[in-house]
Amino acid sequence: MANKDGHRRFGNIRKLPSGRFQIRYPGPDGRMHTGSTTYATRTDADRALTLIEAQMISGDWTDPDRGKVELGEYTRAWIKERPGLRPKTVELYTWLLERHIIPTLGGVAVGKLTTPLIRSWRTSLLEKGVSISTAAKAYRLLRAVLMTAVEEDKMIARNPCRIKGADNEQTPERPVLTVAQVFELADRMADRRFRALVLLTTFASLRWGEVIALRRTNIDLQARTVQVREQLLELDGGEMPLGPLKSRAGRRTVSIPEAIVPALAEHLVTFVDQADDAFVFLGKRGAFLRGGNFRREARWAEALKEMGLRGFHFHDLRHTGNTLAAQSGASLADLKARMGHDSDRAALIYQHATREADQKIADALNARVKAEQETGGDNGGSPAKG
Numbered sequence: 563m564a565n566k567d568g569h570r571r572f573g574n575i576r577k578l579p580s581g582r583f584q585i586r587y588p589g590p591d592g593r594m595h596t597g598s599t600t601y602a603t604r605t606d607a608d609r610a611l612t613l614i615e616a617q618m619i620s621g622d623w624t625d626p627d628r629g630k631v632e633l634g635e636y637t638r639a640w641i642k643e644r645p646g647l648r649p650k651t652v653e654l655y656t657w658l659l660e661r662h663i664i665p666t667l668g669g670v671a672v673g674k675l676t677t678p679l680i681r682s683w684r685t686s687l688l689e690k691g692v693s694i695s696t697a698a699k700a701y702r703l704l705r706a707v708l709m710t711a712v713e714e715d716k717m718i719a720r721n722p723c724r725i726k727g728a729d730n731e732q733t734p735e736r737p738v739l740t741v742a743q744v745f746e747l748a749d750r751m752a753d754r755r756f757r758a759l760v761l762l763t764t765f766a767s768l769r770w771g772e773v774i775a776l777r778r779t780n781i782d783l784q785a786r787t788v789q790v791r792e793q794l795l796e797l798d799g800g801e802m803p804l805g806p807l808k809s810r811a812g813r814r815t816v817s818i819p820e821a822i823v824p825a826l827a828e829h830l831v832t833f834v835d836q837a838d839d840a841f842v843f844l845g846k847r848g849a850f851l852r853g854g855n856f857r858r859e860a861r862w863a864e865a866l867k868e869m870g871l872r873g874f875h876f877h878d879l880r881h882t883g884n885t886l887a888a889q890s891g892a893s894l895a896d897l898k899a900r901m902g903h904d905s906d907r908a909a910l911i912y913q914h915a916t917r918e919a920d921q922k923i924a925d926a927l928n929a930r931v932k933a934e935q936e937t938g939g940d941n942g943g944s945p946a947k948g
Contacts, residue, residue, distance in 0.1 A: 629673020817924035890926035
């Protein structure tokens, strides 16, 4: 705003040789900033300074110079400096950045990114054959990075990632085995050390990294419980770090059906050292069990082919267990606690999920297993489809 002498209290305006008007103003950092554009009239320039002053007063001003940083450089730093990212997450983010973001948007200044530009980038990914799931992951990463640019670094005033539905992976429904099929698959493992692995993963709703990190002390056959306390991560570089679970919800105690206790007892006697901290599931040579080694030693693909199961992945065992547990009539809160589901309502889940309710889930599963075993496994279920 100008005072009675015609001089502005905030910033100044000068007329360029071209006839257009340029603004300069002091920023909160104590430096003088030059407007990123010029104006046709002095009135327009004056209005621009008034708006910038109001933004500074409200705390909404963004430094246009900081927005000149290229997206690739900013995102690499974001991944490196982000607190709490797990090694596997760093790998995923780096791969998404280098493979799907940088080739198109890496050289664009953060302040120059617009919603139409990001929409065009996403469309080009899909046209090149990138799956909807991968495109959604890349979009969510970009959105998170630019949210930091808005809220923490004050580089831009608004997040341009505003494409409805772009974060939706739309993953297809995964196949589910019947109880009889779970036991048949376990029996078809070429190495018997993996029979209990298949059964426990399914009926305790465990993730791969959780089940291969189990120790003898985590399994209580009398109480029929499994304690999930840590996980193994298989990184692309070959490392397998043992670390904490991804979330508080993942740390849990899960009840298991009585029907799989004999298989676990046999496994513990035959394949597991007596030490409390001995790992329950290892490879033939005593090393951590890797996915590739498991599939090869168990002849996983051959077993699935013999059963006529197409497109079935190891993770679908957990999905099968989750589905069977849901069919037992358990509440949503109890199911999420059993699955170790990571969500914004984790505290509510822990508050309402009780040990008694979880035991009821295991008892219901056990009754179903026994019923199908007594009838020869004929429950009218259809085979899993890929």
